[in-house]
Amino acid sequence: MKKLYSNKWVILSLVLPGLFLFVFAILAPICLSVYYGFTNYSGMGSYQFVGWENYKNLFHDAAFGTSLRNSLLLAIGFIFIQHPLAMIVAAVLDKLGGKGENFFRCVYFIPNVISVAVIAYLWKFIYNPDFGLLNNIIKAFGGKGDINWFNYDTAIWAVLIVLIWHGFGWGMLIYYTGIKNIDPVLYEAAAIDGATQIQIFFKITLPQMKPVIQVNVTMAVISALKQMETVYLLTNGGPGNSTQFAANYLYQQAFKAYKYGYGNAIGVVFIIICLLVTVILNKIFEEREAKIKVKEVA
Template sequence: MHNLYSNKKVIFSLMAPGLIVFVTAILAPIILSTYYGFTNFSGIGASSFIGLENYKTLIHDSVFWTALRNSLLLSIGFICIQHPLAMLTAVKLDKLQGKTEGLFRCIFFIPNVISVAVIAYLWKFIYNPSFGLITKVLRALGYTGQLNPLGAGNAIWAVLLVLIWHGFGWGMLIYYTGVKNIDPVMYEAAAIDGASGSKTFFYITLPLMKPVIQVNVTMAVISALKQMETVYLLTAGGPGNETQFMASYLYKQAFQSYKYGYGNAISVAFIAICLVSTVALNRLFAERGE
């Protein structure tokens, strides 16, 4: 067996399927996208090489910076609102037993198994200024003014609320798995020493959850950067471009405005931002660990 796995032909044959998938599904599209980012290709017909013109336009594109700002706001919402609540919920679920624990775990995860289209249209009805749930509640409380959550000035916060709510189940489930992997002996020892619930959380649960937190935060930042479907179905980036995110703006430029070259320049910037964010988060967690 050792001789078999030391044979270069065998090693290559085992690696070949994964390499083929990586080259055709990831590496080749990135290379093509980088190339088209230097052209004025419209998606149809011929194209010409224009150098860095798309990237110069990108630097001065106010909508691109709005999309990036919205992605950063969503990242902050995930990290500062969704994740603390998800971790606390996971800790509370861990203390439940039997069917009750499984029931609540399923309830919190239900939004993640519902179609994105259903989620978007459900919240459209909730936000409807004429007959939506929010409007009815406000009128029942005596508010007679007009409120349009998806209108100018309000839309970005309404979209952020939907996205934070929709992704809660995944974050909670990952933290729940991390809590379940902590040795119960640690908690028993802390209880014998007289540690309170808050001290147990801050001195045992949080330190031992560091790898899980790192993975979850990194995934949250990347997810915030690549938000597309929910935003597109909920507001299509409107009103104006108030709720544009990087992925939705890329789609708009490439497939609606027929600026395929410019859309690919946005995609290259998008990949670069994702890589920088991932490296920065990994270094941050490494420094915190040291």
């Protein structure tokens, strides 16, 4: 077997399928997207090379700026609302044990199992100004139950609530898995020393969860940038681009406005932003980890 795997032709035959898949399914589309971003291609027929024109227009495009602002708001919501709650729920579930732990773990993950289309239409009914659940609850407490949640001023907040709620299960499950992988001996030692549950959470759970937090935060920021399906089904970026997100705007420009070249320019900028965000977050976590190590040594 060792002789077989040391044969260069055998190694090449094992590597080539994956290499071809990477080139034709990932690398080639990215290269084509970069190329079309420098053209005025409409998706059909002939086209011309326009250089940096699409990118110049993009940086003066108010709708694209709004989409980036909304993505930033969603990323902040993920990091400062969804993830702290997900981590606390995961820690509580870990301590709960028994059938209750399994039951609530499934309950929190149910929204991620349900189709995005079902989720979007469910929330449309909840937000409905005439017979929606939310307005009926407000009426029950004596308030005005005729609020239009998808007007220009409140639509983005309504969409953000749905997106933060919908992604809660994934974040909770990742944190839950990370907590389960922490050595129980550490908790036993802390309990013997008389540490409270809050002290155990901040002194053991959080430090041990740093790699999981790094992955989860990076995924959350990228997820905020590439939101499309839920937004498309809820508001399609409206009213007046107030709930526009980059991925949804890309779809509208490339496949509805027939500005395929412009849509590809948006895609290229989107990829660059994702790469920069990933690198910056990795650097931030590396620097924090280095400072903590220095303090520990001191």
